Amino acid sequence: MKYSRQRELIREAVERSTHHPTADAIYQEVRKKEPNISLATVYRNLNQLADNGIIRRVAVPGEPEHFDHTMAYHEHMICTQCGCVVDIWPEKPLYEQFEALSETGITGYDLILHxxxxxxxxRNNLKQD
Ligand SMILES: [Zn+2]
Ligand SMILES: [Zn+2]
Structure with a gap:
């Protein structure tokens, strides 16, 4: 990928965030510095960054995808109440366990915990008291 200032701003915005922003949230953030950038440009650059393994895409069925600032191995849980994405850090990569259980090997998996x-x-506990 050749250098692009806009993509650099987008990458920085993802890396600064720890809460798995959507493309729209990144767009709002980058627009503060780059008022003329379009949402389509943000989408295109996010996809390029994800395809090149620089950021991670978190696909949530029926929802806009989220982007993750770290490529370190972990899984994701979606909050059933507010929809935020929570990081879950398994001790051992689940991939290896599935791989061992499969006769022919696996090429990947999609897992979203709820x-x-x-x-x-x-908040729920407070309401109960
Ligand atoms: Zn929540
Ligand atoms: Zn994450």
Whole structure:
């Protein structure tokens, strides 16, 4: 990929964020510095960055995809209440376990866990008291 200032701004915006932003959230962020950038440009660059293994795409069925600032291995849980993405860090890569269980090997997997994030769980507990 050849250098592009806009893509650099987009990459920085993803890397600064720890909350798995959507393309739209990145667009709002980058627009502060680059008011003329279009949402289509943000999408195109996010896809290029993800295709080149620089950022990670988190696909959530029925929802806009999210982008992750770290390529370090981990899984994701979606909060069933507020829809935020929570990082889950398995001790051993799940890929290896599935690979070992499969007779012919696997080429990948899509896994989205569902549950409550800390903030929603705490809020629910407060309501019960
Ligand atoms: Zn939540
Ligand atoms: Zn993550």
């Amino acid at each position: 549950g409550l994030c800390r903030a929603c769980a705490d």
